Amino acid sequence: MDVAEAARQWLRDRGAQEIPHAGGSLYDHLGRVHDRLRDLGAGPDLRLAGLTHAAYGTDGFATALLDVAHRDRLRRLVGEPAEAIVYRYGGCDRGHTWRALSRTGQIRSRFTQTVEAPTAAQLRAFVDLSIVNELDVALHDPAIAREHGDYFRSVFGSWAVLASPAVIMDARRVLTF
Numbered sequence: 001m002d003v004a005e006a007a008r009q010w011l012r013d014r015g016a017q018e019i020p021h022a023g024g025s026l027y028d029h030l031g032r033v034h035d036r037l038r039d040l041g042a043g044p045d046l047r048l049a050g051l052t053h054a055a056y057g058t059d060g061f062a063t064a065l066l067d068v069a070h071r072d073r074l075r076r077l078v079g080e081p082a083e084a085i086v087y088r089y090g091g092c093d094r095g096h097t098w099r100a101l102s103r104t105g106q107i108r109s110r111f112t113q114t115v116e117a118p119t120a121a122q123l124r125a126f127v128d129l130s131i132v133n134e135l136d137v138a139l140h141d142p143a144i145a146r147e148h149g150d151y152f153r154s155v156f157g158s159w160a161v162l163a164s165p166a167v168i169m170d171a172r173r174v175l176t177f
Contacts, residue, residue: 003044003078004034007051010077014065016054023140026054026063032136037128040166046125048078049085053129056090059110064090068111085125087111088118089133092126101127102158127162135174153177 001009008031011017016027023029034051042050055074057064066074068087075083092098093110101107105123108115118126134152138145153175160168171177 003048004051007048007078011052011065016065019063021061022137022144026061029136029140030054032140033129033133036132036136036170040128040132040164040170042128042164045079045081046085046128048082049089049125050129050132052078052082052086053089053133055086056111058090059092059094084122085129088116088122088126089129092130098130098155099158101155102162123162124164127159128164128167131156131159131163131167131171135171139174149175 008027011027011030016030017025019026021029023032030051030053033053034047037047037050052074054061055064055066056068068091071083071087074086077083078086088107088109091109091111093108093113096108097106101123104117106115106117107123107126134148134156138149138152152171156163156168156171156175157177163171
């Protein structure tokens with residue numbers, strides 16, 4: 001079994017297919033994020049992070065599949081680079097981070113209340129995953145798209161210098177900015 005299939009099994013074992021989410025279940029959403037990242041040319045670590053990005057919950061989705069104290073379990077499953085992306089993404093304090101990110105390059109953790117300045121590659125992975133996640137939610141929940149579309153357009157537009165060209169082009173297409 002390859003790593004992605006093992007991760008899908010891990011998600012099923014934790015009941016992700018039973019957790020409601022925009023467009024069906026959390027399992028469906030995670031699979032779509034993985035597939036969209038693949039289609040946009042993301043590497044294997046980012047795709048695996050996309051598949052498991054809600055493992056610790058997020059600032060926008062409180063349900064966690066694994067306590068952050070057990071990061072080693074996810075690391076063993078998807079590898080250290082992918083788990084680090086998941087941890088950064090899940091731990092992001094969006095209110096303190098998103099609007100200022102293109103200016104500061106810093107991410108505040110809701111887990112530790114600390115601020116980090118990731119490398120350019122780490123920042124790109126974080127931004128790409130954040131955008132692709134929200135694109136999937138917006139595409140599968142019109143109410144969220146209406147309510148948060150202007151915010152997403154503003155923030156993701158400012159992230160254009162940080163994002164992969166394919167991801168920002170997809171965001172512009174989906175969100176029409």
